[in-house]
Amino acid sequence: MRYGVARFVTGFLALPVALYLFYVVWPFAQAAGYSLTDWGGYSDRQQFVGLENYVRLFSDELIRKAFWHNVFFLITVPLFTIALALFLAFLLNVGGREDRAGIRGVFGSGLYKIIFFFPQVLSLVVVAVMWQQIYRADGQGLINGVLMKIGLVDPENPITFMHDPAPFLGVPAVLWWLLLIAVWSGAGFYMVLFSAAMQSIPKDVFEAAILDGAGRFHTFFRITLPLLRDTVSVAWIYLGFIALDMYALVFVMTPSQGGPNHASEIFASVLNFTAFQKGQFGYACAMGVALAIFTILLAAVQLKITRRERIEY
Amino acid sequence: MSATPDLNRRTLLRRAAAAGLLTIPAAGLLSACAGSEPAQEQSSGAEKSKDNPFGVQDGSSVKVVIFNGGLGDQWAKEDEAVFKAKRPNVTVNMSSTQKIKTEEQPKMATQPSDLIMNSGADIMDISTLVNEGAIEPLEDLLAAPAWDSEGTVADTLLPGTVNNGTFQGKFYVMNVAYTVWGNWYNAALFEKEGWQPPKTFNEFFALAPKIKAKGMAPYVYDAVHGYYPRWALMATIWKSAGKQAVIDIDNLKENAWKADGVLPALEAWEKLVKDKLLLPGRLDHTQSQQAWLDGKAAFIQVGTWLKNEMAETIPPGFEMKLSDYWSLGAGDKAPNDVYAGAGEGFVVPSKAPNKAAAMEFLRAVLSKEGSAKFAGLTKSLASTRGSGDNVQDSALASANELMNNAPQDLISVKFWDFYADLDKESQNLSAELMAGRLTAQQFVDGMQGAADKVASDSSIKKQTRSA
Numbered sequence: 193m194r195y196g197v198a199r200f201v202t203g204f205l206a207l208p209v210a211l212y213l214f215y216v217v218w219p220f221a222q223a224a225g226y227s228l229t230d231w232g233g234y235s236d237r238q239q240f241v242g243l244e245n246y247v248r249l250f251s252d253e254l255i256r257k258a259f260w261h262n263v264f265f266l267i268t269v270p271l272f273t274i275a276l277a278l279f280l281a282f283l284l285n286v287g288g289r290e291d292r293a294g295i296r297g298v299f300g301s302g303l304y305k306i307i308f309f310f311p312q313v314l315s316l317v318v319v320a321v322m323w324q325q326i327y328r329a330d331g332q333g334l335i336n337g338v339l340m341k342i343g344l345v346d347p348e349n350p351i352t353f354m355h356d357p358a359p360f361l362g363v364p365a366v367l368w369w370l371l372l373i374a375v376w377s378g379a380g381f382y383m384v385l386f387s388a389a390m391q392s393i394p395k396d397v398f399e400a401a402i403l404d405g406a407g408r409f410h411t412f413f414r415i416t417l418p419l420l421r422d423t424v425s426v427a428w429i430y431l432g433f434i435a436l437d438m439y440a441l442v443f444v445m446t447p448s449q450g451g452p453n454h455a456s457e458i459f460a461s462v463l464n465f466t467a468f469q470k471g472q473f474g475y476a477c478a479m480g481v482a483l484a485i486f487t488i489l490l491a492a493v494q495l496k497i498t499r500r501e502r503i504e505y
Numbered sequence: 506m507s508a509t510p511d512l513n514r515r516t517l518l519r520r521a522a523a524a525g526l527l528t529i530p531a532a533g534l535l536s537a538c539a540g541s542e543p544a545q546e547q548s549s550g551a552e553k554s555k556d557n558p559f560g561v562q563d564g565s566s567v568k569v570v571i572f573n574g575g576l577g578d579q580w581a582k583e584d585e586a587v588f589k590a591k592r593p594n595v596t597v598n599m600s601s602t603q604k605i606k607t608e609e610q611p612k613m614a615t616q617p618s619d620l621i622m623n624s625g626a627d628i629m630d631i632s633t634l635v636n637e638g639a640i641e642p643l644e645d646l647l648a649a650p651a652w653d654s655e656g657t658v659a660d661t662l663l664p665g666t667v668n669n670g671t672f673q674g675k676f677y678v679m680n681v682a683y684t685v686w687g688n689w690y691n692a693a694l695f696e697k698e699g700w701q702p703p704k705t706f707n708e709f710f711a712l713a714p715k716i717k718a719k720g721m722a723p724y725v726y727d728a729v730h731g732y733y734p735r736w737a738l739m740a741t742i743w744k745s746a747g748k749q750a751v752i753d754i755d756n757l758k759e760n761a762w763k764a765d766g767v768l769p770a771l772e773a774w775e776k777l778v779k780d781k782l783l784l785p786g787r788l789d790h791t792q793s794q795q796a797w798l799d800g801k802a803a804f805i806q807v808g809t810w811l812k813n814e815m816a817e818t819i820p821p822g823f824e825m826k827l828s829d830y831w832s833l834g835a836g837d838k839a840p841n842d843v844y845a846g847a848g849e850g851f852v853v854p855s856k857a858p859n860k861a862a863a864m865e866f867l868r869a870v871l872s873k874e875g876s877a878k879f880a881g882l883t884k885s886l887a888s889t890r891g892s893g894d895n896v897q898d899s900a901l902a903s904a905n906e907l908m909n910n911a912p913q914d915l916i917s918v919k920f921w922d923f924y925a926d927l928d929k930e931s932q933n934l935s936a937e938l939m940a941g942r943l944t945a946q947q948f949v950d951g952m953q954g955a956a957d958k959v960a961s962d963s964s965i966k967k968q969t970r971s972a
Contacts, residue, residue: 234613234629234639329728330786330796348785355728355787355940447729447787452940453933468606470925471633 220484226477233473245478255479258450258457264363265371265435265458266490270428272375277382278424280308282412284383285390286398305387309380319377320444327353327369327445354446357455364455370441378434382427389423390416425498429491436487439464459483558649558868559861566596567862570609572624573601575814576682576849576883581622581870583878588869591652595862605629613639617854620863623678624849626730631922634852635672636966641853642675646864652872661871665915666847666888672922673968679867680847681879683886684808685827685904686736687844689797692824692899700803702828705840706741706773709804709831713782716803722784724777725802726939729789731932732921734939737806738774740830740844743916745770747838755919756969757960762953766838771938771945773833778941787940791815798823806830808848812884812900825900829907843911847888920956923968930955 227245231238249255284301298304311319326334329352339345356365393416401411417424439460443449449464450457459479467476553560571581578601585597602608606627609618613629623629634640647659647667654661663683670678690702698719703709713723727733743751746766753761777783784793784802794815797805812825819825832840851870853863869875876887877895884901886893886908893901921928934951937943943951959965 232633232637233610234634235637236614237637328786328792330784330788330792336786348781350786352787357942447936448731448929448932451731451933451936453937453942465925465929468610469630469929471630471637 223477224481226474227481229474230472231474231477232471233467234471238474241474245475246482248475249478249482254454254457254462255459257454258459258462261367261456261458262436262438264367265374265438266432267435268371269374269378269435269438270431272371273378273382273431274424274427276375276379277386277427278417278420280304280379280383281386281390282408282416285387286411286416305384308383311377311379312381314377316377316440317444319373320441323373324445329353329355354456355452357452366446366452366456370438370445370456373441373445374434374438378431382431385427386420386423389420393419421498425494428498429494432490432494433487436483436490555650557865559645559864561592561595561861561865563592563594565859565862566598567620567859567866568618569597569599569620569863569866570605570618570622571599571601572605572622572849573603574625575810576885577813580875580879580882583882584866584870584875587652587872587875587878588866591869592862592865595865597866603627613854613856615856616858617856619853619857619859620866621852621854622681622849623852629852630925631672631678631850632924632966632968635677639855640677641855641857641860642677643670643679643853643864643867644676646679646867647676649864649868652868652875654873658868658871661873661889663847663886663888663890664913665845665917668972669847669917670850678850678852679871680850680888681867681870682810682847682849682883683845683888683892684810684848685843685845685886685907686740686806686808687827687829687907688804688806688831689811689825689827690804691800692826692903693822694800694803702826703831704829705834706777706831707834710776710780710782713780717782721800722802723782724804725784725788725793725796726806727790727793728787728936728939731934731936732928733790733807735921735931735935736808736844737830738771738935738938739918740916741770741773741833742767743842743844743918744830744832744837744840748842748914750838751916751918752970752972754956755923757920757956757967760953762949762956766836768945768949769833771948773831774938775945778939783939809885809900809904810883812898816884826903827900827907828903839912839914841910841912842914842916843907844916845908845911846915846917919968919970924959924965926959926965927952927955 226238228240228242229238230241230245283298284305314322328334328336330350331337331340331347333350333353335353336345336350340347340350345351353369354366356369358365360368397415397419398411401415406414437460438458442456442458442461443464446452446456450461463476463479463483466479467473551557551560551562569581569585571578581599581601585599588595588597603625604627605621605623605625606629609621609623610629612618613634621629623631623634647657649658650656651658651661659667666680666683667676669680670676672678688702694700695702698715700712700715701708703712709723716723726737739751742754746764750761750764750766753764784796788796790807791814793802793805794807794811795818796802798815798819809827812819829841829843834840851867853860853867857863870879871887871889873889873891876889876892879885879887880892880896880901884896884898886901886904893905921931931952934943934948934955938945938948960967
């Protein structure tokens with residue numbers, strides 16, 4: 193490096209790094225510190241309690257329940273979102289008929305792209321408030337209203353959506369309804385991400401496959417998917433983060449923020465209750481730190497597993 | 506207590522960040538400002554006198570935070586004018602919000618506001634505030650002379666107000682609105698149909714088929730916030746099992762939930778659900794209130810803030826009236842006790858820089874002039890005597906009438922203020938009972954279990970009540 197350049201670069205980086213350290217890294221360190229105390233959140237009194245909060249975590253039934261709900265989202269949110277996004281992206285880019293212009297998407301794919309991407313433009317809270325109306329549990333709800341008009345739902349017995357703890361495949365119905373929103377609002381973005389990745393795959397690869405008589409099914413599973421491996425892997429990690437969160441949807445939409453009767457409790461909702469209602473900030477910080485460690489481990493494992501040779505084209 | 510759980514994006518995001526959004530839980534945000542410099546105490550202050558009982562200093566300023574919920578915040582601006590008339594040299598910085606905890610909690614340990622109206626869905630847990638020593642006892646306020654009438658401030662308050670604000674033997678919370686709870690009905694409709702508002706569950710069960718015949722549901726409730734139906738359940742328990750039974754419940758006495766009279770009270774509610782007397786669907790507070798206003802249901806139970814909350818959508822010719830919660834009948838221990846009490850509580854943080862002016866502001870809020878304006882603007886009673894005397898309003902008048910005929914004892918329940926765990930559990934179980942997923946017996950067992958768990962948890966500080 194030429195003389196002076198180092199100083200020049202440092203000069204530009206110092207401020208952002210300082211801000212990052214102060215506003216991001218330092219609060220993390222503080223949270224870790226508080227997780228070793230019995231701080232209540234409303235005073236400056238706190239006592240060091242060692243790892244007591246962490247020990248408590250393992251015997252906390254509510255946390256265990258919340259953890260399994262997060263695990264449910266951790267498996268389903270990436271799975272369904274990526275499957276749907278891949279399917280849409282494939283149809284929009286290479287699913288159409290082949291003509292003189294070569295491979296292209298289905299008719300009207302430009303319009304579809306905008307429509308599918310649209311939920312991404314909305315803030316998650318707006319999405320949640322909108323779905324509250326769709327899921328409204330009486331005749332004025334969008335779904336209930338329509339189904340009642342067609343006679344599929346008894347007006348005396350509307351679908352209760354967010355108020356339904358009855359298990360479906362062993363998981364409370366309310367979690368499945370939340371999953372539907374998460375997938376709906378997430379698929380558009382990953383569709384665009386996968387579209388971009390697909391467009392960078394040379395067209396002649398597809399054309400060669402078609403000449404060899406490969407149908408859409410084989411084109412997708414033998415060519416598109418393997419070449420998208422990196423992108424899908426990154427998407428999986430991002431969606432994993434979202435699945436470990438889910439806070440906004442649970443907070444806005446479910447009764448008693450995690451109800452009915454704890455049926456939709458997740459890590460973040462228990463953390464919020466512990467910190468703000470029970471006034472046990474120390475314990476709540478321990479939950480946060482535990483979740484952070486879990487998240488980082490998960491991402492590391494994920495990257496390790498999916499690492500493979502890249503194909504250059 | 507008038508919950509307005511609506512959200513706006515900014516505060517939600519802030520809390521979402523606090524509770525661990527995105528990749529790494531940012532729990533550190535919660536604590537970002539703890540451990541900084543403690544606030545500076547205001548210097549000794551001015552001389553105390555009969556006219557200036559707390560020694561408020563001219564030229565000082567006081568920061569007041571108002572909860573802008575079902576009651577609005579116009580009344581507080583009127584109170585500010587009352588205050589300024591006597592203390593023109595004190596600057597009042599008033600702000601109003603619905604997100605009390607979100608905005609005020611982070612400042613409590615260091616530089617809090619001077620006076621906070623701690624109310625709404627986003628409320629700072631009272632027990633935690635008391636246990637942490639974060640708020641100031643307000644005995645001085647009670648003993649101070651009233652702003653514009655004879656006697657002390659305590660003399661001007663309605664019964665139950667001091668009791669409602671007392672925790673661990675000390676008066677901490679100055680509740681300014683007086684709420685009466687009960688069953689609301691449309692008096693115009695009842696007169697037209699010749700229906701009598703029932704006094705007991707049996708009368709209600711007898712009337713229900715007639716209401717159903719008119720294509721109405723007999724009853725609608727808030728299925729989203731468990732504390733709405735909980736008021737009604739606890740009122741029935743009090744009426745049936747008596748005052749001492751509820752005091753025992755609040756004090757976590759052994760087998761308190763299994764006392765005589767508790768189970769039958771809940772069985773009445775179980776029957777109401779089993780007999781399908783509820784409006785189908787799961788509505789929240791405003792949706793259920795609107796359904797009631799739209800004539801889809803005959804009864805709804807809620808407090809006296811209802812009129813103000815729904816003011817914009819009350820149909821013409823609708824005559825809101827409040828009647829007492831139903832009792833079980835002749836065997837009841839306290840069939841006529843009314844559920845009423847002071848709510849919308851102000852607290853003064855221990856670290857507030859200008860506590861004297863905060864208490865002085867409360868004195869102005871509780872003045873005759875301020876209280877009358879409060880009742881006039883909100884159509885709710887203030888917690889001082891005679892605030893509603895000059896207000897013409899059928900809803901307020903029916904609440905007044907109920908209070909005038911009420912016996913000495915007022916229904917009040919404390920356990921949900923004492924213990925956050927019991928608060929959550931009782932809300933959940935109330936919602937489950939109303940949804941028909943729990944029997945009365947299961948509710949009792951569930952609450953007893955939760956109470957026992959709190960009682961045996963040494964990390965939870967215990968509180969008791971005697972009256």
